[in-house]
Amino acid sequence: MDNATIANVFDELAELLEFKGENPFRIRAYTQGAKAIRDLDESVADIVADPNRKLSDLAGIGKTLAEKTETLLQTGSLPQLEKLREEVPEVLIQMARVPGLGAKKAAKLQKELDIDSLADLRAACESGSVAKIKGFGEKTAQAILDGLSIAEQAAERIRWAEGDALAQSIGRHMESCPAIETMQWAGSYRRGRETIGDLDLLAVASDRDAAMDHLEAYGDRSQTIARGDTKISIRVGKAFQVDMRCVDANQFGAALQYFTGSQAHNVHTRRIAKDKGLKINEYGVFRVEDETQIAGATEEDVYAAIGLPWIAPELREDRNEFKLAAAGELPELITQDDIRGDLHMHTTATDGQNTIREMADAAIARGLKYIAITDHSKRVTMAMGLDADRLRDQWAMIDEIRPEYEGKLVILKGIECDILESGGMDLPDDVLAEADWVLASVHYGQRQPREKITERILGAIENEHVDCIAHPTGRLINRRPPYDVDMDAVMKAAAAGGTLMELNANPARLDLNDVHLAAAKKLGIPIVISTDAHTLDGLDVMQYGIKQARRGGLTKADVANTKTFKQFAKLL
């Protein structure tokens, strides 16, 4: 059982305990324990297995959570969770997820009106019985009905790249508003999270009403949820929420810091301030004793006021950034300009849409110095994967065109070789031995049991010709879960065997994720950020991989394809 699964159990426990009206501190302990485990850059199972270490040494994990973790690892389940699931009606949890309803209102409705389903809830709102309950009214009943419609639209978090497209569209619209002097996107979008739940825009406006009117005039707006003096929330398209907050210029830094989050990061920031006799809110940093503002115009000021250097948004998750900042050891995060090579792309030989020359020219246009052509191997029949003969033909072609690119671009003879369902590589060793660059990846048998998949990937790492494991977990964001693989074992083997690991920059993959990247960095595994391009435009997804790498705390030195080709070749 991996860290994420254990963390999910604790999160669910916290949620269920909340509905039971448990001690809030007990609930928080489970939530914090879940976060501690989810963000950990090593395996909980390893810590348990190590006689010299104790789980309860981790911050946020005490005796009880340590015991429960061990039970989970040993038995795969937790009796307490099963019991709570029976005790808390499923409908209560569904109700509390309806926008506008929270735990308290949901519990009250469920108790007083004997609601068994969301359909019951809708009927109760429509019949007027909700409005008659103390603390409720006509407007609340209507808000619940609206919320039910929103919930039915399944407003799931969207991928970062989709959020980016929407932010740019709204941004262009807002730029035409004369009342807006400065604006900046904040929230999880600015932090570069792989999915975005809503968009948060911060603005300095000469006329706040005009700015809010302008946002409401955005073509795809479907609803205004709330509008006050400083804040407006609208829905765009089916159900996606966009918030705008207006502040004064001398508050901008504090507001940006607040609005960027994460919540956990903000709580930590404000706690540090509190200890220093200061108070941070979205309007500035204030001395508690006399309410004097001492910072707020820029984020740098805000952090400086509590004795810290500016922290990059991608790191603001309350993982270890405060410790690093205090020690002056924040990583200098990788940027797109650092990238010199792209080591995963396809051509017309398989399922790509462009030729080797076209891909090479496009790579040069993007400032790259080296690329690897890595078409699929024969097992990927749908993509007309290459057998040994066709692959050697392709390599002969590369030999032929290389002189044209002399001094401009190095083109590596590569292959994305499948790791077969039965284990072993899809092409014989003597063929792989001729390649400059071998990616190994799983495309079939993704539902095999953990032991089997892990064994397959470990087998690939042990193959001396394999240079790198591509999209190591196979997940597709919002569409397909990662395959069940013991990533800790895979990483340890990769570290020991000198095998590289890919961060696939395709916005639907972003595989490895941020926590895995941090773990890989800790183990000293070189990461390769690759586009997996199937078209010329496909080379442009590098930016998404860079964001993800930054969230993992990676620097230029942690990423192999930032090296000059000469340096890179030494890794092979």
Place this chain on the structure above:
DNA sequence: TTCGGAATCGAATAGCATATCGGTATGCT
């Protein structure tokens, strides 16, 4: 439930906006 400081238990994550109902719930980072 965790943590720390004490020796058995008390304190614990910040701070604010908005809507609706008539003092409180929900939501936001």
